[in-house]
Amino acid sequence: MQPAPTPCLSVGILVQCRPGFEPDASLELQAAARAARLEGCSVDVANSGFTLFQLNAPVAHDALRRRFDLSRLIFSRQACQLVGSIDDLPEKDRLSPLMDAITALGERFSALLLETPDTNDGKEQSGFLRRFGPLLDDALTQAGLLRTDSPHLPRLHVFLASPKRALLGISLASEGSAWPMGIPRLRMPKDAPSRSTLKLAEAIAGLLTEEEQRATLRPGLQAVDLGASPGGWTWQLVSRGLRVTAIDNGPMAPSVVATGLLEHLRVDGFTWKPRKPVEWMVCDMVEQPSRIAPLMAEWVASGRCRRSIFNLKLPMKRRYDEVERCRALIDQRMRAGNIKYTLRIKHLYHDREEVTCYLTRR
Template identity: 40%
Template sequence: MSALLMYCRPGFEKECLAEISAAAAERGCFGWSNLEMHSGFVLFETEQADTAYSLLPSLVFCRDAWPVRQRLQSLNPKDRLSPILSAVEALVAESGVKCFGGVSCEYAEGDAYHATSKFAGKFVNPLRQALRNSGLLTKKENPSLPALRLFFKESSSVLMGVDKPALRSRWPMGVARLKFPPSAPSRSTLKLEEAFIYFLGNDWRQQLENHHTAVDLGAAPGGWTWQLVNHKMYVHAVDNGPMDAKLMETALVDHVQEDGFVWKPKKRVDWLVCDMVEKPARVARLMYEWLHERHADAAIFNLKLPMKKRLHEWQEIKEQLETRIAAEHPDAIFRARHLYHDREEITVYLNLRNQNG
C-alpha cells in the first residue's frame, strides 16, 4: 500500500485530510488516514499516491508532501543504517532515479516528538555520507534533482520516498524560516513577506521593484505596511488604530483613519493588501470588487477562518470567487495558501490583470 505523506500546521490535520480526500475523489482516487491531532502530518493511505501527489499545487492546507514508497519498522538502534541503505537501493531500482540531489530526515511536530526530531537531525549526517560513498547522492546538493525523503515518527520506524523538484516546497517541510526585521512594528510582517515569496516566486523582489503604490487595509501598527515601504512603495495605510511612529517618519506612509470597507483611493494603486479581522466572505467580496473596479492591480489578503468550519467556509468563498472570475476575468490568477506564518487564517493572492493567463 502506498501513501502520500503530507505536512500541515499542527491542529489543521482534519482540514488537510478533508481537502486532499475531496480533491483526490474528483480524480477517482480514494484514501484514508488515522489522524494524529497536533502532529503536523497526515499519512493519506491510497493506492494512487502519485495522483494524490500531483494535486499538491491546488491544496491550501498542505505545506509540503511526498509519496511514500518504503516503510521500515523495528529498526535496530545499533544499526539503523544498513536496512535503510538496502531500502534505498530497492527505491532506486523502482523509481528509476540514479542519483539523488539531496536527502532529508523529517519528523512530526509537537512535544511528543521532540526526542525524535533531535534524533532525525543527527541521523541525516551519517546517512548522507553513506549515500555519497555508494554514489547514490550528488557530492554537492542539487535541488533540480529528486531528493530522498525520510520521515521518522519515532527513531525505530521510518517512511521513505522520492520527491519531485517541481512539487517540492521551497522551504524544508514547508516551514518558512524568515528573519524578523528588527525595525518592523509587528511579527505579522513575516506573513506578507512569505506571501510575496510564495505567490510571486523566485523573482519576487524584481517584480516588486516595478510597483510603486499600495493600499494596506487594517494596517495598524504597520507590519505589512513596513514590507511595502521596504520595497519603496508609497502606502495608504487605512486603520483607525495608531501606526508605528518610526514607520511614519519614512514619509512613505499616508495614515488614513477611515473604515476600510468604505474608503477608496483617488488613483489606482499597484497593490492592495488587507489584514482586517472581519468575516472572511465579506473581506473576499471587498477584495474582488476593488480589483474588478480597477482600484488596484493585484491583492494579497488574509481570511480569518471560523474555528469549526475552516475548510467549509473557504470552499464556499472559493466557489463564489471562481464563479465571478470565470464570467468576468477568466485569465486571472487566484491562489490561496495556509502559510507557515498564518494561524487561524489563510492568505489569498488575486490578480485580475494577469496578461499571461
C-alpha cells in the same frame, strides 16, 4: 548481468500540516484524490501534525504527478508522494536500514529533506536530526544517490513519524516547500513593528515565484494596506521601496512612518477606494472571511489593484468548507466580469486560524 531495479511506485500521499488541522488536510486530500480519480483512504491521527492518503494500488510516481498536483494543497505545509516506510527502526543503527530502503527505490535525488512532525514529540528528535542528518547525507552522496548538482531530480523526504517509524517520500522542488517541514527560517526584522510582518514575508516567498517578486515588488510602485496598524505588513512593502497608503483607525509605528514612504488614512477599509489604480493591495483585517473574500475580489475585478495578498480568518470548525466557500465567492465575482485570474491559497507556517491568499489578474 544485474537485474533491472524494480520501478519506484507511489503507495500514497503524505501531507505535513499544523497540529490540529489534520481533519482539514484529510478532507482536502480526499477531495483532490476524487478529482484525480484515485482510489484509497485517508488516515490521520488527531494533533499528529500529518495525514496520509493511502492508495488502494501503487501508481508510478510520474503518472500520479500528472493527475495530482501537490502544490495546490492548501492545508499542506509540505507534501510528497509516499514510496516506502520502515516501521521498526533500531535504536542504535538507523542508518543501515534507511540506506537499504532508499537504495531499493532505484532513484537518485537532488536534495535530502529530513523531517519530523511539528509536535512536541517531533521536536524531541531535533537533537538526533542534527547529528544524524550529515551522516545520512554523506552516505547517500558516497553511494551516488544524492546529486545536489542535478535540480531536475526528485527530492528525497525522510519523515520520522516516530523514533522507530520512517516514511520515505519523493517530490519535485516545484511541488512542495523549499524548507524542511515547510517551516521557513525567517528572522524578525529589528525595525518591524509586529510579528505579523513574518506572515507577509512568508507569503511573498511562498506564494510568489522569484520572477513575480522581482517584477511586482519594485521601488516606486504603489500599494495599499487595509487594516494596517501598527504596520507589520506595511513594513514589508516599504522596506522594498514601495509607496504605501495605510488604511486604519489605529496608529502606525514610528519605524514605518520614518521611512517617508507612508500615507496614513484613518478611514473605513471596507468603503475607501484609491483615486488611481495601484499595483498591490494587502489586507490582514480581523473580519469574517465571507466579508473579506468578496472585498478582495472586488478590488482586483474593478481594477483598483492589480494583485492582492490577504488573510481569511477561519472558524474553529469546518475550516475546509469555509475556504471553499470563499473560493466560490471570489470565482463568482471574477466570472461576472469575465476576468481570467490566478488564486493561490496556503495555510502558512506563520498562520494560525487563517489561510493566506494571493489573487491577481492574468
